[in-house]
Amino acid sequence: MTVPPVAPRAPLTLTVSDEVRTLAPGFTHLAIEAHGLVNGPSTDDSSALLDDAARRLAVRLDGRAPHEDPHMAAWRAAYTAFGAKPSRTRNSAEALAKRALADGGLPRINTLVDVYNAISVAHLIPVGGEDLDLIKGGMRLVRATGTEDFVTAAAGEGVVEHPEAGEVVWCDDEGVTCRRWNWRQGPRTRLTEESVNAIFLLEGVGPDAGLEAAGAELAGLLEKFSPGAHVTVHAPR
Structure with missing residues (x-):
């Protein structure tokens, strides 16, 4: 019996x-799609990368604090433009940078x-990773209405939160995947060892x-850690 080939997923x-573009005219993003990755527990090599x-x-x-870097200031x-307090709600790169410089280091x-x-951390750029097989439909960066669902966890239990109206969020057809731009990713689409x-x-x-x-450095590392993976770098937009 011949097994029919599996149709590839559409990009x-x-x-x-437009609301986000108006809020931050200088915003750009670069996407890297990767298929056939191999994940697992942290290794000596991945730990060395973090160090x-x-x-x-x-x-x-x-000697400067992370928030004094021009990119973090931007x-x-x-964040201030959509009502967040950046000294309390830090973008993901600034939050990681503070941990990298602290005694405990990066997780x-x-x-x-x-x-x-x-x-x-090395480039002081917010970077996020999502499991393509768990995303529903396309991904959109929008200003929230305040009614969208953000599924997260508290005390080991799943809870549903809602972003504030006007908050910048990444979302798919099922709900918010990351709140306050890149501040907190939801567990639904995060990368696991599977x-x-x-x-x-x-x-x-x-x-x-x-x-x-x-992006070029990340693509190279993905190919190094997952030989045979198909990695595509899309131009910044």
Whole structure:
């Protein structure tokens, strides 16, 4: 009996609403699609990447606090524009950078998350990873109405939250996947040790974000850690 071939998934659509473009005219994002990945627990190699990223960050900052970097200052302005308090609700890159410089260092999650966290810290760029097989429909960056569902966990139990009206969120057809732009990812689409297909989003504000260099490095690392994976880098938009 011949098994029919599995139809390939159509490329994921990513859209940014006009409202978000108006809020932050300098916003750009770069997407990397990867199929046939191999994930698992953190390794010595992925841990070494995180340690090296912390060293690279320290060189870049040269004694400054992360929020004093021009790219992080641009992100703080974008967060302020939709009503968030950036000193309390930090973008993911600034939050990771603070952890990288602290005594405890960066957390070890799993191989794929370690890899993209290392790129985020080394380049001081918000980077997120989503399981392509768990995303429903396309992904959209919008200003929330306040009625969207954000499924998260509290005390080990699933709970449903709702973003504030006007908050910038990533969402798919089922609900919010990441709140306050890139502040907190929901567990529904996160990368686990069983993930094999993923989308990685690198986000920047302003002309000097450095998305292309960071994207090229991330793509190379994905191919190194998952030999045989099919990795496609899409141009910044």
